[in-house]
Amino acid sequence: MFLQPLQYDEPLFRPPGEARSAILQVTTGCSWNKCAFCEMYTSKQFKIKSFEELKPEIKILADFYRGVSKKVFLADGDAFVLPAKRLIPVLEEIRSRFGRLQRISSYAMPKDILSKSDDELKELRELGLKLLYIGIESGDDELLKLVNKGETFDSTVEGIRRAHNSAIDTSIIIINGLGGRLFSEQHALGSAKIISRVNPRFLSTLTLSLPYGLEHFQSRFKGEYIQQTIVELYKELKVFIENLDVENVIYRSNHVSNNLVLEGTLSKDNPRLLKQIDEAIQITPGHIKPSLPLFL
Ligand code: SF4
Numbered sequence: 001m002f003l004q005p006l007q008y009d010e011p012l013f014r015p016p017g018e019a020r021s022a023i024l025q026v027t028t029g030c031s032w033n034k035c036a037f038c039e040m041y042t043s044k045q046f047k048i049k050s051f052e053e054l055k056p057e058i059k060i061l062a063d064f065y066r067g068v069s070k071k072v073f074l075a076d077g078d079a080f081v082l083p084a085k086r087l088i089p090v091l092e093e094i095r096s097r098f099g100r101l102q103r104i105s106s107y108a109m110p111k112d113i114l115s116k117s118d119d120e121l122k123e124l125r126e127l128g129l130k131l132l133y134i135g136i137e138s139g140d141d142e143l144l145k146l147v148n149k150g151e152t153f154d155s156t157v158e159g160i161r162r163a164h165n166s167a168i169d170t171s172i173i174i175i176n177g178l179g180g181r182l183f184s185e186q187h188a189l190g191s192a193k194i195i196s197r198v199n200p201r202f203l204s205t206l207t208l209s210l211p212y213g214l215e216h217f218q219s220r221f222k223g224e225y226i227q228q229t230i231v232e233l234y235k236e237l238k239v240f241i242e243n244l245d246v247e248n249v250i251y252r253s254n255h256v257s258n259n260l261v262l263e264g265t266l267s268k269d270n271p272r273l274l275k276q277i278d279e280a281i282q283i284t285p286g287h288i289k290p291s292l293p294l295f296l
Helices: 053-064 084-098 110-113 118-128 141-146 151-164 182-197 214-220 228-241 270-283
Strands: 022-025 071-075 103-107 129-137 167-177 202-207 248-252 260-268
Touching: 022 084, 022 141, 071 084, 084 118, 110 151, 118 129, 118 151, 118 270, 129 151, 141 182, 141 260, 151 167, 151 182, 167 228, 182 228, 202 214, 202 228, 228 270, 260 270
Parallel strands: 022 071, 071 103, 103 129, 129 167, 167 202, 202 248
Antiparallel strands: 248 260
16 A cells, blocks of 8 residues: 555545645545535544644655655545635645645535635636546536535536636546436436536546445435446446537546446547447346445
8 A cells, every 4th residue: 555644534535636646634524525425524524624734744745745746635525615715825835845836636516616706716726726626426406406416507517617717627527327217318418518518627427336335325315216237327428428519528437436447538539438338338238237336
C-alpha cells in the first residue's frame, strides 16, 4: 500500500485521476450525506478543519511530495462547501509551500459553486483551483428526488456553468443503473441532456454499487427500485452515449464498479464505444445481475 505522510480520518476517498496527488483533508465527511446510493461518509460526522490544523499538514505534504507530485486534492466529500474566505488562505498556503503547482482540485456539489460569487470563483481559480469533480449522478429531476440528491437539473447546469465561466474545469460523474429498470430510459435521456448542455472537460460513468445490499438501497430509494441485469445496464449506457451531443469530452468508464471498461473522447469515439457496448451485450448472458462491490 502507498505510504501516506499524514494520519487521515478514514475512510478516505479520492477520484482515480488523483491517485498520485497530495491529499489534504480540509473537511471530514460530507456536509450533505443524504444521497440514497452513497455510503462513503455515513460513518463520519461532518467537520471543517481550522486553518491552524491545516497549516502543519500542508507543510508535511509539501515536504513529502517535493519533486514527486504537482497536484493537490482537497478531501473529503464536498470540500468545496467551504466558503471562499476559508478556502483562500488554504490555497495561498498550499501555493507558498508547494511552489508551482499543476492544479488543485476538489469534489463539489453544484450548490457549493452557486454559493460563491463570480469574483470569488475567479480568485480561487487564480490560486490554482482548476478542477472540480461533481457527482451529478443523473440529469433526470424525478430520479434526483428519489435518491435525495439535493440538486436539480437547473441547479446543476447553473453551478457547472458558473465554474466554467470562471475557467474552472469540471469532471462529471453519472451513475449507470441509478434508477433501476423502471427509470432507466428517463435516466439515460436526462443524463445525456444535461451533459450535452454543459459539455464538461471530463466525464465518467460508474455503476451503482450496493455495499449494504439491495434491500438496504431499496429502503432508501423513495420509489420502486428494480435492479437491472448487466445487459440492461449496457443498454442504458448505450442510450446515454447515443444521445450525447458534446465535443472533446474525455470519457472514462473504468471504475471498479464497471463491468465494461470504456475510454475515449466524445463525440469523436462514439462509434467505437457503441460498438464495444454492442459486443458486450452480445456475449453477456441476459439474466446476470451485477455483483456487489464493497465500495462505491
Ligand atoms: S454522493 Fe456526494 S453529496 Fe451525496 S452523500 Fe455522497 S459524498 Fe455526499
